[in-house]
Amino acid sequence: MKFTGHGGMAFAAIAIAAAAWGTSARAVEVIELRTAAQQATAPKFVAADGAATGLCIDIHRAIEKQDPGLRITGDQQWRPLPRLEAELRSGALDIGCGFMRTREREADLSYAEPALFAVSYHLVARSDDPVDVVSWDDVRNLGDKGTILAIHGFGQVARLRELGGLAVDSGATDAATNLRKLLAGRGRFYYHRSPGIAAEIRKAGLDGKVRVLPAMMDTQRFYLVAGRHLAASTMTRLNRALAQLDASGELKRLFGKWYEEVPLEAPLPKVALARR
Template sequence: MLPKGLRCGLTLLCALLGTHVWAAPTELKVVAQEGTEPKYIPAGIGRVVGLCVDLYRAIERIEPSVVFVGDQQWTPALQALSQLASHEHDALCAVQRTEERTRQYSFLEPAIFQFRYQLIARAGDTAAINSWDDVRKLGANGVILTNRGYTAPGMLDRIGGLQVDASSSTPSANLQKLIAGRGRFFLHRAPGMQGFIERAGATSKVKILPAVMATVDVYMALGTHVDPAVRQRVQRAVEQLEKSGELARLFRKWD
């Protein structure tokens, strides 16, 4: 038995320490999605940079009780989507909302960015494209390449009357198909299109057509298994970034 005075001293010390208990931050597991530049961009051996990496760090600065881990580990983009649905990781950045995904993920408001869809053509192509009608008029000579498993094929199907090839699953594969003449256009999203083309060594081979063919909002998505209290903290951080103009600044940085 400890002396009474020592017991009282320890009790007081514990009470004082109890007011300053440090809680470890909640870790949210993420992955770097392959083929989604500028969300994730390889930057040398073992290093990933990009729009989403910057966004995770910005959220952590505002909400230190949350830490995103795993954004330096590459995973195929379609696998990353399915892994969030199966709760193998906890969050994804800049995800387009669809009816199916709404059932699988918890989307946070507001939208964090707005992506633009534009057409990439071979450098010598003389087609003047201002609308989807201009593409339709080309008929079989207006085949649009797009990525299998992404949201673009469904979008083009809803627009209707277009010749679409969605047999390839990565932007790099479609860029090479375009250069080889196995399609007239490649529908890709901005920001980051020019950087993607430059890193592929295709600057002299293709060009980005100026017309914006579609715009889509993208969101932070969390797994439905994530604690609602944690989800609320992340949402408040996103709201603060939007109000402060930080989201717009990040978008311009990678555009």
């Protein structure tokens, strides 16, 4: 298109400016992904000076940096995990960070790939209890004297029920309550992830009163999940961002930053999972 004279030059300038504005508007257009911080899930989400920090907060910011067209909001608002899951299913929230894969969740949530991190699971017993188990069959053989305490609404509860034949009490909503129930004899074991369990024992002031059994009872990967209402194109972008963060070593670096517990939490020999 040809422009002549002062009027034409002015019109051209306006046209160029409009085109530039349109390009800029498209460049800064972002997709908002609503989420929430999960209560009682440190170090995934950690309350610090009134703010939510932790591994998942760092992962959210890393995703945004990797794909500036994605903006994750709401991760300074706290939710108990069952409510967060319900809001993902209803469409009130879009994504959740650090979810174990279970059959129930797979039915109505989408899992982004690759996994964010993996942890192992151990049983905790009272220090004065001589019990020693190396498999789920050992626990089953204890019958009603082998009750396992777990946190209500968490993925490991569904996992324990999937294994079958285990007595599970998931009435408590946090680790400290379960550890106190364990100490009071209201369960034989408490089931928790490692890294993570040593910090919960210290926080509850129970060092020396309970012990982590050495057998690794399970290993699980944790994922970013999304409600089924989320557009397929947005899931593709999340998968791409996570793949790039995984390939660069950033996911591993962030995991190491927040899960630094050890020698107690060093890798231990894995036992085969006996299923029924």
